[in-house]
Amino acid sequence: MERPLTEHIRAEGEPPTLAEYERTGGYAALRQAVGKMTPPEVRAAVAESGLRGRGGAGFPTGKKWGFVPTGPGESRPKYLVVNGDEMEPGTFKDRRLLEGDPHGLIESTIIAAYAIEAEVAYIFVRWDYQTAAARLGRALAEARAAGYVGRKVAGSDYGLEIYFHVSAGRYMCGEEEGLLNALEGKRPTPRAKPPHPPVVGLWGKPTIVDNVETMAWVRHIVGRGPAWFRGLGRGAEGGTKLYGASGHVRRPGLWELPMGTTAREIIEEHAGGMRDGWSLRGFLPGGASTDFLTAVHLDAAMDFGSLEQAGSRLGTGAIVVLDDRTCPVGFVANLTAFFARESCGWCTPCRDGLPWMARTLRAIEEGRGEAGDLALLEEQTKFLAPGNTFCALAPGAMEPLTSALRLFREDFERHVAEGRCRYGRAGE
């Protein structure tokens, strides 16, 4: 089984230096791209691969790149931004790539910037990823000294400057436009759209924002071709995916597996199944902003299409397991409190609705729920549905809540009826 993204990542210690990276074929794809391919050819390869965004929304990367105005006479400079904010609860995949393979990310970033004819790229990393930041900084200095970044990339006429931004911390910095505002030194709120960032982005110029895991593919797709990429997946969707599992499984962890691996294989084989004394009640398949699935969905392929059919989303591919000894009401109360705290306050239903919902869920969990609470909560979820807010934070927050209210209904009702929680404290 091929593991292109993590093949050279070491379990411990420092990541490969430039020399080590080059010994395993590093920067060959870059030389090939800027030396032998035109930007439209690189864009075509990525489009043909069918690569879809790994940051949560699954938008086809080649299609997004296609929105950027290109050619002479277009508005300049153009920007490429790598999104390494990774704050989606349950998710820890980009950390592995940032810490373990900084040169891989830098090489891909240069190729992607070349493809969209950008002259400046930013790599945006969350505050808490200090190890990643230090390693990336060192790798970038090496790449610059070797002539891969700067006025003449790998001896060509193409020039690129790469800057590095460590966030001051906020979930909304990961949201595409929140991120652009953060880079401009503003509060991380979204912007009115259209126009979308590929046309009007950073400082009003065309800008592409791609997730770290998405970006990591670019050098491989250029080096080995779109057909190879498509062949890596189990089903219709190509590539491999970094899948994670956390909660009361025997071996929580992260694995690079073919796109479309089932949740059962991830949980039962790779994560070793549930710990003794705990059994699976449900799971979030792709981080905090996805609908709960239950045991009947364990054989669903973990790809964008199949999980949508199952009533959820692939999201970030990070499975969070809910077990039978953990209170589903408490679980959702925790998620909702996170979203309420991270709301940027731009839209009323999110700013005022989420804190109310978080308080109500906490009250139900603690046995202070009232008769009409569940109906009110359900009504609220509609106000925060897609289309009512500037960004996907609030609709994302509604996914686990709406599905929990449906799937774990009897738990919510019993909390209200009995005025107490029957579960012990989480983790015990």
Next chain:
Amino acid sequence: MLTEQERAEIEVHAACYLHRRAAGPEALKVVQAHRGWVSDEALADVAEALGVTATELESLATAYTMIFRRPVGRHVILLCDSVSCWVMGYERLVEHLRSRWGVALGETTADERLTLLPAACLGACDRAPALMIDGVLYGDLTVEKLDRILEGLK
């Protein structure tokens, strides 16, 4: 007054963006790295250095979690309170930090040794419950392990 060192560091960041003002979050981090937190006076000095108003800069300071507008202790603990850490029992750590170490969430100990802050998912959910102290990540925490770590701090 900003020190020469602080000014120099802020200028390095300012050069990375189209407009100086974009370096606001970075500049606040620079000051905080040297002084532990950002006072009103420091905020005004940074605003002047970047050519923005103090109010604009304050709107950033209140939006970003890692900018501290109040003094913090010598060691800052960021305790993950997101879902995987909740499932794995982070609440036990909160209770222990209060009973044994005398620090509650959002507070600083009277001897200014420890500040405890809640944090969003630290991207270490496979090692839940997790926390960071002074920028260093610790995972798979138990109260015993936490005690050993805290006993090792000055």
